[in-house]
Amino acid sequence: MIAFIGRRLxxxxxTMLCLTLVVFFMVNLEPNLRKLAISQLDMRSSxxxxxxxxxxxxxxxxFFVRYGRWLGVVQKQPYVDPDTGAVTxxxxxxxxxxxxxxxxxxxxxxxxxxxxxxxxxAKLFPALGATGILMFWVMxxxxxxxxxxGVLAGMREGxxxxxxxxxxxxxxxxxxEYVSGVIFTVIFASWLGWLxxxxxxxxxxGITFSNFTLPVMTMAIYGIGYIAxxxxxxxxxxxxxxxxxxxxxxxLAFNAVVIKHALRNALIAPFTVIMLQFPWLxxxxxxxxxxxxxxxxxxxxxxxxxxxxxxxxxxxxxVSVFVVLFTQLISDVGYAYLNPRIRVS
Amino acid sequence: MELxxxxxxxxLLGVLWRFWPVWVALAIVLVLSYAFKPRLGxxxxxxxxxxxVAGVVICLFWAFTAIFADIVSPFDPLTQVFVxxxxxxxxxxxxxxxxxxFGGDRxxxxxxxRMVFGSQIVxxxxxxxxxxxxxxxxxxxxxxxxxGGRVDSVLSFLANLVLAFPVILLFxxxxxxxxxxxxxxxxxxxxxxxxxxxxxxxLFYTRFRSRPRLLAVQVVLTVLIGGWxxxxxxxxxxxxxIISIRPNELNIFVAVVFxxxxxxxxxxxxxVMDIKTRDYVAAAQTRGESPWYIMLWEVLPNARGPLIVDxxxxxxxxxxxxxxxxxxxxxxAPESPDWGTAIKESSRLLxxxxxxxxxxxxxxxxxxxxxxxxxxxxxEQSLKD
Numbered sequence: 001m002i003a004f005i006g007r008r009l010x011x012x013x014x015t016m017l018c019l020t021l022v023v024f025f026m027v028n029l030e031p032n033l034r035k036l037a038i039s040q041l042d043m044r045s046s047x048x049x050x051x052x053x054x055x056x057x058x059x060x061x062x063f064f065v066r067y068g069r070w071l072g073v074v075q076k077q078p079y080v081d082p083d084t085g086a087v088t089x090x091x092x093x094x095x096x097x098x099x100x101x102x103x104x105x106x107x108x109x110x111x112x113x114x115x116x117x118x119x120x121x122a123k124l125f126p127a128l129g130a131t132g133i134l135m136f137w138v139m140x141x142x143x144x145x146x147x148x149x150g151v152l153a154g155m156r157e158g159x160x161x162x163x164x165x166x167x168x169x170x171x172x173x174x175x176x177e178y179v180s181g182v183i184f185t186v187i188f189a190s191w192l193g194w195l196x197x198x199x200x201x202x203x204x205x206g207i208t209f210s211n212f213t214l215p216v217m218t219m220a221i222y223g224i225g226y227i228a229x230x231x232x233x234x235x236x237x238x239x240x241x242x243x244x245x246x247x248x249x250x251x252l253a254f255n256a257v258v259i260k261h262a263l264r265n266a267l268i269a270p271f272t273v274i275m276l277q278f279p280w281l282x283x284x285x286x287x288x289x290x291x292x293x294x295x296x297x298x299x300x301x302x303x304x305x306x307x308x309x310x311x312x313x314x315x316x317x318x319v320s321v322f323v324v325l326f327t328q329l330i331s332d333v334g335y336a337y338l339n340p341r342i343r344v345s
Numbered sequence: 346m347e348l349x350x351x352x353x354x355x356x357l358l359g360v361l362w363r364f365w366p367v368w369v370a371l372a373i374v375l376v377l378s379y380a381f382k383p384r385l386g387x388x389x390x391x392x393x394x395x396x397x398v399a400g401v402v403i404c405l406f407w408a409f410t411a412i413f414a415d416i417v418s419p420f421d422p423l424t425q426v427f428v429x430x431x432x433x434x435x436x437x438x439x440x441x442x443x444x445x446x447f448g449g450d451r452x453x454x455x456x457x458x459r460m461v462f463g464s465q466i467v468x469x470x471x472x473x474x475x476x477x478x479x480x481x482x483x484x485x486x487x488x489x490x491x492x493g494g495r496v497d498s499v500l501s502f503l504a505n506l507v508l509a510f511p512v513i514l515l516f517x518x519x520x521x522x523x524x525x526x527x528x529x530x531x532x533x534x535x536x537x538x539x540x541x542x543x544x545x546x547x548l549f550y551t552r553f554r555s556r557p558r559l560l561a562v563q564v565v566l567t568v569l570i571g572g573w574x575x576x577x578x579x580x581x582x583x584x585x586x587i588i589s590i591r592p593n594e595l596n597i598f599v600a601v602v603f604x605x606x607x608x609x610x611x612x613x614x615x616x617v618m619d620i621k622t623r624d625y626v627a628a629a630q631t632r633g634e635s636p637w638y639i640m641l642w643e644v645l646p647n648a649r650g651p652l653i654v655d656x657x658x659x660x661x662x663x664x665x666x667x668x669x670x671x672x673x674x675x676x677x678a679p680e681s682p683d684w685g686t687a688i689k690e691s692s693r694l695l696x697x698x699x700x701x702x703x704x705x706x707x708x709x710x711x712x713x714x715x716x717x718x719x720x721x722x723x724x725e726q727s728l729k730d
Binding site for chain 1: 504509527716
């Protein structure tokens, strides 16, 4: 088991290295660098001005040297004025020291956000916290509802309940966040006026029922159908097993059989599915946070991408890739742990 | 100037009436399908269940809407009629006397016509991109599953690499106006669009190797047709001028293919690993068939059931991805009538006007729902055998 986890962690590190290299390459394409320079200077800057800004801030150095700097294996250089010899840090607003130093991911330094004029850590981690709260409530709503629907549909296969619940769950998988978000806002905010159509106040004032229900509902609905269908399939399979028939034949009530015998075995497969939902939720987070103006991780990612904020975007990708790979690892390990028939060696 | 309005009932009738070519076509197809049901195989079996019928009807409805968009829609999707700005549903346009059945949007365009023309964009890009992704995923998934070992490790690592990217980040990196100045989308298109040609050449070569005459004809035809489409799509240099694609559409297309082929790859690989243990594969190996013959002519036909189901689901998922792209304003032009862009435009003004948001939302949802129902019915039918 330890060897398995170790190997997986190794693959994970390699994947993260490759992916950040790809992201680094993409954000350093010429049009993107120009976009960054223009957003840092102003719209009417001349080409020479842009070029000198890029050279001054080290964006014209060798690609791998810059990647190494971001990673923390090459020293970051301060800016030295060629005329006076005065040494100034590249990004004053991030408290960068004015001498060469190692300051990359390996040192725990995520870099400096050019858009928000602060360190990436100061921007990214509060945003992650805000998204964590959102995710928590989504999970609290989504998982029990989905499991309930799946178990109810799967315990008596082919009945009317099963069929209507199945069609309902297919319908929710056909409703992406930007569709359900619009529909819910129309119903609950525009027509009924019960809920707040924007979660912007959640960041300022705090989370309330009226400003947080819509984002949570919108995000949960897309995932519910998928988990419910997986639970149903797993439940249907379990209900045909010999031990269920034995339990029924020895005179146990149907409910007792479902709760005591079937449920535990039927919930192994959905566990994996729920863990693998996190990458999907990550996309959902971006849509929902933009739609309801909630200042979390997704909002930060969109801002970073829109302004080509290199360090912030790299930080965001690192975090999201880590979430994806880590949940995959947990789902594999957890599956092996829950299911005694599977042994990882 | 006061606008005149139709009543709710008249709007409903008007919408039903506008779709008349769709109803006619739908009726013809359904009558024919029922008449020849026993001879239609899997497609005929779909009509045994309510879910299957619903799926087929919804998908055909949108397909015919896309085909007859010019007849169905009363107005041009881009024309602005200034008096109709934010007009409520059923408002009558004074000059032509035609009604804006679903009202006008912020820029005074007919919401109904935009929805109808939006179906054209979605129904061209989503299935086409899915088919290309299927080609790429199959061509790479077959050897990965069949050979295993190092080929499998490398290809799986690459697939997982793409899958580990959150889709939205991928799109923000791949679909930006800036990237069209670089050769990256064209290079990717050049690689992806090569796969169908390779696939079909391999398909014909393995089967008809012993009949060089026939093989030559097939390979020449594949290369000619494939090369024609390839030149049109990648270099925008179709000698006949029929196939052309705008750079931003190519960009979207490539990004969507890139995002969904690893998923196909994983499914094909899993299926191949399962199927290659069967007796008929062993028999073919004993006969001395080449590995690619076994993959393409023994394994692939037997994997078609799950693959067809997956393609249905994946077209729906691609539609959702296209909507996401539109929603974030990536790639498609801001005035484009596709559903995602329309949802983005209207959702900003939801407090003031609700009506421009609902048609594209319902359209997208119903189309994806139709595909999912179709996939569900197909899965059930293929499990029966």
